Amino acid sequence: MSTERERREILIATIADLLDGIRHVAVGASSPIPAAGAMLLRARNELCGKPPVRISILGSQAHNFFTNGGVELFDCAAQGRVDAFFLGGGQIDGHGNINLVGTGDYPTTSVRWPGSFGSAYLYHLIPRVILFREEHSPRVFVPQVDFVSARAITPEIPRRGGPHALLTNMALFDFDREAGGFSLRSVHPPFTPADIRENTGFAYQEPDVVRETPRPDAATLALLRGRIFDELAETYPAFARTMKQAA
């Protein structure tokens, strides 16, 4: 249980680092770990006197700065007023493309997922899209997605948006928009680069020496286990309770 908590804490702290420098991050519904990461950054910036961070959480009342209905997030992104967002995928390929629709032949796919949501649009418009998928397996990380819900790179048209990093239960990858692929940045303890190679179905760049993803320091953990999980409880009570209990 404590391991599960530590796993989540590394993810949350990593997300806070990935978001550093942004002014406005939007978080989808049912995304407690991204939301906690965003809240950690907000608290940290506030404590260091750095610029404030605005967090929009879809479906939340308290973290809702929108007054123009469901379309406002999308308009806001088109206006360049959203700096970061999170996307997942039933499949994610080595080109950064994501599949939220299903596997096999469309439309009577053998596995069907809910659908593309806003991905096809937001991937073009939000500069720092963090791909967040906890399950790290060859089933998820494939050479080529069966259906491109959202494409990572479209050289034929200018765009400000696209993937920034890929964070999983095992590792953190950077995305290189020029090269159009991922490179391994760090591996979460206790995993090794070999574990990553074994569980990743697509090719990626691997540095000679692979760093370990840093564990959150004591100050970060104190902030996380206190204020952040309290703040999180408003939107994700069950998740916050579990994290608190594990402490």
Next chain:
Amino acid sequence: MSTERERREILIATIADLLDGIRHVAVGASSPIPAAGAMLLRARNELCGKPPVRISILGSQAHNFFTNGGVELFDCAAQGRVDAFFLGGGQIDGHGNINLVGTGDYPTTSVRWPGSFGSAYLYHLIPRVILFREEHSPRVFVPQVDFVSARAITPEIPRRGGPHALLTNMALFDFDREAGGFSLRSVHPPFTPADIRENTGFAYQEPDVVRETPRPDAATLALLRGRIFDELAETYPAFARTMKQAA
């Protein structure tokens, strides 16, 4: 003074008749006579148990059913939810085209009027546009407008909107969309068909016997001078006061 009031009362009653059968009429700002006509129809329908009439008056708080800002009237018209509207014009020609921009060579026109407002759009979309221009002179009613702010007929594209009638201080014309021109329906007393011919710069159909525009009957006058001018006072206090004082 009483003559001026009678002139206006005929216009108001004529407008109520022209609006008969509509469900929603929009009235521009600074249009007390069209507004009074719409209110007369509304009161009459209510008294006879006929379907209710909705009146939107631009710039009024009490007659504002819109909650989506300045664009809502235009959207509403595009959706087919506005049945009638009023337009004027610095020039109106025999084809029903109106000019709200100016005379002479554009852009440095010799006479410049405020501009086209929403006319270019609404003329296409509102089925029963009533052209209302009190001044009846060859200067206003020209063979061909110098600038077409809004065109009455566009055979190349389907449209639901366009001119229904032209009402002036002297006469009422019907507009025939097939023929693309006006025909004289009635002349307000004390004018004669010859007066109309003399003061109209465009060609129009004239029946062998030209009717006189009916004066409002006693019941209509009572309604007008009582309830309608009271209702009108909220939006057009000065106009309503003048009409009441003249009574």
Next chain:
Amino acid sequence: MTEIVALEALAARVTPGQSLAIPVDGSGVAMAATAALLETGIRDLKLICVPISGMQADLLIGAGRIASIETSAVSLGEAGAAPRFTAGVKNGAFTMRDSTCPAIYAGLLAAQKGVPFMPIAGIIGSDLLNVRPDWQVIDSPVGEARKVVVVPAISPDVALFHTPEADRAGNVRIGRHRELADLAYASKRTLVTVERIVDRNLLDSEDSAAGVLPSLYVDSIAVATGGAWPLALWDEYPADEAEIARYAAMARSEDGFRAYLSAFLTHRKQVA
């Protein structure tokens, strides 16, 4: 003008073969009206989810009432996948029209504006463009020279949703949930269920008027207390997560779904 009718009469306004637009969970989903609609024997609905749906779509799908669905996703959220949707897609039980959230809003906006199509940012490179031949990529005819996706107008026959209150004139309080207004503007007919009818005129004060959908856009209203249950309604009541999880579990099988549906309809009649 807006009619205020019984829930059954409201449901009867929807006829077979019509396109029906419904909002996202939490925005104000008319679940009680959906039960009443199922009771009418409705069929061949062309469902339009604005921009996604959950249990409401899954119930209509499982009961075999839809001919097609246009949506950006169907999901039960925390409770996982929507079982009847997933099964139906695999069986080809209905025509699937996959979309992406802002494209649904763009289609509705085109209808709101009375134009045949709407341009939309992004999307280029997505396989959605392959499976939606009604979408195109064009060179912008004016303004900045660039490629842009265009989608056709979406003009639903009927919009159906649930909100806390309406007044007697038919004005409906939608608060910040302006997606409900987007639905109504674009639709030929709008049916609304409410928790309650209030006596005051919602357009009377500037503050309350800002959160109102005017009666001009509302055809029929019916009272349905707890009308979004088991889904959430704003700050009125939260989702009944246990009930949704129970649905998710039962609806995994066809038989389980039938049993749930039957109990759901019975429950609705008892509440009414």
Next chain:
Amino acid sequence: MTEIVALEALAARVTPGQSLAIPVDGSGVAMAATAALLETGIRDLKLICVPISGMQADLLIGAGRIASIETSAVSLGEAGAAPRFTAGVKNGAFTMRDSTCPAIYAGLLAAQKGVPFMPIAGIIGSDLLNVRPDWQVIDSPVGEARKVVVVPAISPDVALFHTPEADRAGNVRIGRHRELADLAYASKRTLVTVERIVDRNLLDSEDSAAGVLPSLYVDSIAVATGGAWPLALWDEYPADEAEIARYAAMARSEDGFRAYLSAFLTHRKQVA
């Protein structure tokens, strides 16, 4: 985040050559800020009236501060024609971009949506299409086959308006005047003057939130009591018709306009 500054500082955020979007009379015209802006020595403004203007545009025109104007009309309403506008058009004192109200909204909407253009109903047959070569008539690329006008996006550098109140976080109450939100969404920077700053958070209750422009879209706020005078501000105060009529009369001549302008600026400084 939103800054709360003095009126002079707010006016100084507008720089020469920028495009400046302003709302229609009665919606919330920032007249006090316009006086402050005139004092900065601003010039070469590209004025965008959403969708028309009155005395505000006429003052800026008369003072020789605009390079171009895009508008559907300039008029003093009951007080008649806008004298400096009328004179300026005849002299070719600025570039005139005649429009029609919904086309201005459509251009702003394109900017709000991040697309290069917007289709719009109607207009076909109008001479506006001849004098606006940046507008085109195209065959709809998808959906219903028909001709439709397309207009380019309008992305103002600055939006400037006045409303009754803002909170300390920079949320601005706009009530039903959603055209003010349309302005802010489309503009790169939004400057707002208010009658007062309130201590409560305007987003806190669902009812008041519905009529709020979130601080996300608001760059600078300044307090300007009576900031719309002599124009009306919603239900806060009516227009000062006598003052507007006085302006209309004086501004008929160049000298009269100069005298009015000088007194107007002096009056504003005394109020502040």
